[in-house]
Amino acid sequence: MSDFEPQIVAFCCHYCAYAAADLAGSLRVQYPPNVKVVRLPCTGKLDTMHVLKAFEKGADGVMVAG
Amino acid sequence: MAYTKELLDQIGLGADRLEMHFVSSAMGREFAQLVTEMTGRIEELGPSPLREREPDQ
Amino acid sequence: MIIGEQKTLEEIKKLVADHDRILILGCGTCVTVCFAGGEKEVGILASSLRMATEIDNQEKVFDEATVQRQCEWEFLDAVEEEIQSHDLVLSMACGIGVQAIVERFPEARVAPAINTTFLGLPEEHGLWTERCAACGECILHLTAGICPIARCAKSMLNGPCGGSQGGECEIDPEVPCAWQLIYDRLKAQGRLDQMLEVMPARDWSTGRDGGPRKLVREDLRLQSQDHE
Ligand code: SF4
Numbered sequence: 016m017s018d019f020e021p022q023i024v025a026f027c028c029h030y031c032a033y034a035a036a037d038l039a040g041s042l043r044v045q046y047p048p049n050v051k052v053v054r055l056p057c058t059g060k061l062d063t064m065h066v067l068k069a070f071e072k073g074a075d076g077v078m079v080a081g
Numbered sequence: 082m083a084y085t086k087e088l089l090d091q092i093g094l095g096a097d098r099l100e101m102h103f104v105s106s107a108m109g110r111e112f113a114q115l116v117t118e119m120t121g122r123i124e125e126l127g128p129s130p131l132r133e134r135e136p137d138q
Numbered sequence: 139m140i141i142g143e144q145k146t147l148e149e150i151k152k153l154v155a156d157h158d159r160i161l162i163l164g165c166g167t168c169v170t171v172c173f174a175g176g177e178k179e180v181g182i183l184a185s186s187l188r189m190a191t192e193i194d195n196q197e198k199v200f201d202e203a204t205v206q207r208q209c210e211w212e213f214l215d216a217v218e219e220e221i222q223s224h225d226l227v228l229s230m231a232c233g234i235g236v237q238a239i240v241e242r243f244p245e246a247r248v249a250p251a252i253n254t255t256f257l258g259l260p261e262e263h264g265l266w267t268e269r270c271a272a273c274g275e276c277i278l279h280l281t282a283g284i285c286p287i288a289r290c291a292k293s294m295l296n297g298p299c300g301g302s303q304g305g306e307c308e309i310d311p312e313v314p315c316a317w318q319l320i321y322d323r324l325k326a327q328g329r330l331d332q333m334l335e336v337m338p339a340r341d342w343s344t345g346r347d348g349g350p351r352k353l354v355r356e357d358l359r360l361q362s363q364d365h366e
């Protein structure tokens with residue numbers, strides 16, 4: 016359990032959360048490296064299918080930010 | 082979103098593994114914060130029941 | 139169109155329990171439009187089942203396919219190979235599509251992933267309501283375009299009944315009284331005298347009461363299909 020590193024997929028809207036992730040990077044704010052950011056034109060485009068696929072491919076958690 | 086969470090429960094993954102947040106482009110710090118929180122929550126939940134069977138992942 | 143609703147994942151898991159290679163077959167017509175069994179729903183169900191059965195430690199294969207219409211031979215023929223190479227076809231079409239599969243490929247094992255609910259229309263996003271009971275003898279011209287067979291709980295021909303109250307049907311306050319709707323529409327059209335016309339008892343044998351129905355159009359039949 017101790018070496019468990021959660022794989023998290025973050026679906027981000029290109030104009031909001033993706034920009035925020037970018038900003039976090041340039042502000043040198045630390046955030047866990049185990050997050051894979053997937054950029055969408057808009058989170059409105061996000062479908063149940065995308066979330067399921069992320070889990071099917073082995074994600075431990077999914078975040079939607081927009 | 083509610084439908085997807087319900088589906089995750091039915092599948093056996095658990096609705097807690099999915100989170101939705103509103104983040105604007107100026108919220109860099111908040112974004113980092115949310116990601117850290119999410120990581121903590123998932124650490125508590127443990128690995129996905131699907132992953133236990135795929136040690137190579 | 140035909141409206142359908144997906145069975146619960148729990149029920150579907152039971153349907154596939156004794157099978158290993160499962161083809162989830164969607165239909166691109168009615169059930170696609172009502173979000174019950176089109177290509178997208180096939181994908182979501184397949185992914186859900188893959189994960190759910192894996193969590194339960196079962197090894198199963200779920201393949202996906204969607205045809206334009208499961209209720210027509212030529213579309214089914216296009217997926218013959220897929221149907222034959224799986225030990226269960228989990229159909230997301232209406233009951234007609236499910237039956238068409240076994241009729242075309244008698245060896246195939248089929249299971250319905252959706253419940254075929256009624257003939258209706260989407261009143262608004264996410265809301266479908268029944269409109270026609272396929273009674274075989276349409277009387278909509280006499281009822282201002284509102285069907286009392288499908289929409290009146292008692293299928294009354296000379297309504298409303300005594301249970302009609304403030305526009306609601308006595309079976310459920312959520313259900314509008316079909317005869318109130320008919321009255322209102324006739325009134326708005328200045329045709330209230332139509333309400334006084336007594337509709338004689340009808341011959342229900344054109345509907346389900348007459349047994350399974352069949353429609354033959356000699357003008358459309360091919361020579362080779364004439365059996366007798
Ligand atoms: S009268 Fe019969 S055919 Fe016409 S809409 Fe009603 S049920 Fe359908």
Ligand code: SF4
Pocket residue numbers: 289290291292293294297298299300301302303306307308309314315316317318
């Ligand atoms: S209240 Fe109206 S819809 Fe309900 S059974 Fe009576 S006539 Fe039919």
